[in-house]
Structure formats: C-alpha cells, structure tokens
Amino acid sequence: MEDGDYMRRAARASLCVSLLLVSIKAYAYFASNSVAMLASMADSALDLFTAALNMFAIHEALSPADAEHRFGHGKAEPLAGLAQGAFICASAIFLVIQAVQRLLAPQPIDHSLQALVVMCVSILAAIGLILYQRRVTVKTGSVAIAADAMHYAGDLLSNIGVVAAIVLVSWLGWLKADPIIALLVALVMVASAWGVFRQSLDQLMDHELPDEEREKIKALVRGHDEVITLHELKTRKAGLTTFIQVHIELDPAMPLFKAHQVSDAVEKAVCDAFPNAEVIIHQDPAGLERTEDAIA
Numbered sequence: 001m002e003d004g005d006y007m008r009r010a011a012r013a014s015l016c017v018s019l020l021l022v023s024i025k026a027y028a029y030f031a032s033n034s035v036a037m038l039a040s041m042a043d044s045a046l047d048l049f050t051a052a053l054n055m056f057a058i059h060e061a062l063s064p065a066d067a068e069h070r071f072g073h074g075k076a077e078p079l080a081g082l083a084q085g086a087f088i089c090a091s092a093i094f095l096v097i098q099a100v101q102r103l104l105a106p107q108p109i110d111h112s113l114q115a116l117v118v119m120c121v122s123i124l125a126a127i128g129l130i131l132y133q134r135r136v137t138v139k140t141g142s143v144a145i146a147a148d149a150m151h152y153a154g155d156l157l158s159n160i161g162v163v164a165a166i167v168l169v170s171w172l173g174w175l176k177a178d179p180i181i182a183l184l185v186a187l188v189m190v191a192s193a194w195g196v197f198r199q200s201l202d203q204l205m206d207h208e209l210p211d212e213e214r215e216k217i218k219a220l221v222r223g224h225d226e227v228i229t230l231h232e233l234k235t236r237k238a239g240l241t242t243f244i245q246v247h248i249e250l251d252p253a254m255p256l257f258k259a260h261q262v263s264d265a266v267e268k269a270v271c272d273a274f275p276n277a278e279v280i281i282h283q284d285p286a287g288l289e290r291t292e293d294a295i296a
Contacts, residue, residue, distance in 0.1 A: 004058075010136040010145050011055045014152075017129045018048035021122050021155070028118035034165065035102040037115060039095045039182040040122070040158045043189060046091045047148075047155060050084045054148055078238075081147045081200030088193035092186040099182035106175035119163045126156040141237075147196045158185040206236040220269045221246060226254070226262045228286040242277040244270060252285035259283045 025041035028034075058076075133149035136142065161181040168177035201207075208214065214235060221230045232247040248266060250259050263281045270279050 004140075006136045007058050007140055007142050007145055008055075010133050010142075010148075011051065011058050013129060013132060014047070014051040014148050015055060017125050017152075018044060018051045021125060022048050024118045024121060028115045032115040032166070034115060034162070034169075035098050035179050035182045037119075037162055037166075038098060039185040040119070040155070040162045042091050042095060043155050043158050043185065044122075046087055047152065049087060050080075050148060053080050053083060054145070056080070058142070058145075078200035078203040081196050082204070084147055085193040085197040085200065088189050088196065092189040092193070095182055095186040095189070099179040099186065102179035102182070103176060106179070115166050116163060119159050119166070122159045123156060123163075126152050126159060130156065146199065150192045150195050153192070157188050161185050203237055209235040209237065209242065216273065217244060217246070217270060220273055221248060221266055223269065224262060224266050226250060226258075227266060231284075232282075242274050243280075244274070244277055245280045245282075247282045247284050249284050249286040252287070 021044040022041065025037065025044050029037040029041050056076075130149055130152045133145050133152065137146045137149060161184055165178045165181040168174045209217075214233065217233065217235070218230065221227055228249045228251070230246055230248050232245070234245040236243050248263065250262060254262075260283075263283055267279045267281055271277050
C-alpha cells in the first residue's frame with residue numbers, strides 16, 4: 001500500500017470516530033448538564049470539522065504536480081494545519097467563558113452513570129485512533145495526520161478529565177471540579193494548537209530539515225568516490241515531498257558525460273534514502289568557490 005492510501009484511510013477513520021464521539025457526547029451533555037462534558041463535546045466537534053478539512057487537504061496534497069503548480073500541492077496540508085490551530089484556539093476561548101460562568105454559579109451533574117459510560121466509550125475510541133494515526137504518521141510524515149493525532153491526544157485527556165469531574169461532583173459533591181477541569185481542557189487545547197501552528201509554519205516558511213537528516217544527506221553525497229566536497233545544501237518539505245538542492249565539487253578535468261554520471265549516482269543514493277524526495281544537483285569544478293571568494 002502506498003503512503004497516500006494510508007493517509008486517506010487515516011483521514012476516513014478520523015471522520016468516522018469524530019461523528020461517533022460528537023453524537024454520544026451531545027447526548028451525554030444534554031443529559032448531565034456538565035460543562036466539562038460540554039468542553040469534551042466541543043473538542044470532538046472541532047475534531048469533526050478538522051477531520052473533514054484534513055480529507056480535503058490530503059486530497060489536494062496528494063494531487064500530482066500540474067502546469068500551474070510545478071512543485072505539487074503539498075502545502076495544502078500545512079495550510080489546513082493553520083486553520084485547525086485557529087479553530088482550536090477559538091474553541092478554547094469559548095470553553096473558558098463557559099467554565100468561568102459555571103465557576104460563579106456551580107451546578108450539579110445529572111445522569112452521571114450514563115455520562116461515565118459515554119466517556120469510557122470515547123476514551124477507548126480515541127486510544128485506538130491515536131495509535132493508528134501515529135503509525136501512519138511515522139510511515140508517511142503527514143503533517144495533517146500528525147495534527148489530527150494531536151487533537152485526539154487532547155481529546156483523550158479531556159475525556160479523562162470529564163470522568164474525573166463526574167466522579168468529583170457526583171460522588172464527592174465538589175461542584176467546582178466540573179468548571180475547573182473544563183479550564184484545564186481548554187489549556188490542553190491551546191497547547192495542541194501551538195504544536196499544530198509551529199509544525200505548519202515550518203513547512204509554509206520552507207524550514208530546513210532537521211540537522212540529523214541534513215548530515216545524512218551530506219554523508220550520502222560525500223560517499224561517492226568522485227565527489228571532492230559539497231556546498232549550498234538547501235532542504236525543505238511540502239506535504240510528502242522533500243526537496244533537496246546541493247552543489248557538488250568534481251575534478252575540473254572530468255568530462256561532462258562523466259560528471260553527469262556521478263551526479264546521477266549521487267541523486268540515486270539520496271533518493272533511495274529519502275523515497276519521496278526531489279533532488280537537484282549542480283556540478284562545480286573543485287576549487288571554483290574558493291577562487292571566486294578570493295577574487296571578491
């Protein structure tokens with residue numbers, strides 16, 4: 001199965017789980033009148049929206065390059081990630097307002113047993129989806145799937161928080177536990193939004209690959225016997241595609257045909273290590289850069 005197929009399946013799984021969780025949490029909220037349950041329902045509703053957004057973004061990101069988008073459509077994923085982060089923040093603000101109101105006027109939780117059953121189902125569903133999404137993320141490096149997994153990690157924490165709130169309010173009589181836990185859920189959502197923003201901005205701003213990956217590329221290039229050294233290594237990532245540009249220095253007396261063969265061999269070595277990479281290699285006579293610097 002190709003990486004794109006894994007991503008599409010993960011997106012569909014996320015959408016189905018979100019629909020399930022929103023439905024059962026809506027029932028539990030109206031039955032219990034718990035603001036912590038409202039927080040968890042809002043989080044799941046946000047997950048439903050972002051799951052739909054992810055499906056569209058992944059469809060666009062996996063579309064092949066065309067005449068108007070020569071570098072492909074990979075940046076559709078981080079653009080969707082920015083939208084997700086914005087909606088997460090807006091939802092967190094809404095929850096803070098609701099929680100503060102409930103702190104000022106605490107209320108008991110009704111039908112607590114039904115609410116607990118709903119939350120147990122939610123926790124199991126979230127755990128299963130997170131494990132699957134993380135496996136897909138490791139395999140594909142998808143920003144959209146990774147962002148969705150972050151949402152569900154926050155959702156899992158909020159579900160656990162709701163269980164704690166129901167127990168503290170219904171069995172121990174601490175009414176303020178409900179809005180306090182809702183505020184904690186809002187903080188988790190803001191932290192999740194920051195993670196999504198940072199990862200998305202890195203791709204949109206063409207952030208360099210991690211240092212360990214850059215060192216790996218350098219080692220692969222220098223691994224060819226005919227390559228004397230390299231310079232001007234530039235890297236970035238958009239969606240599933242990694243873009244790598246590098247200048248290699250060769251023997252000035254080397255025939256052009258031979259230089260082309262060396263370049264092809266280096267490109268193959270890099271592409272074998274980075275399967276979804278597009279590599280551009282420029283050949284320079286060895287010492288040319290140092291000569292130009294001396295003249296300058």
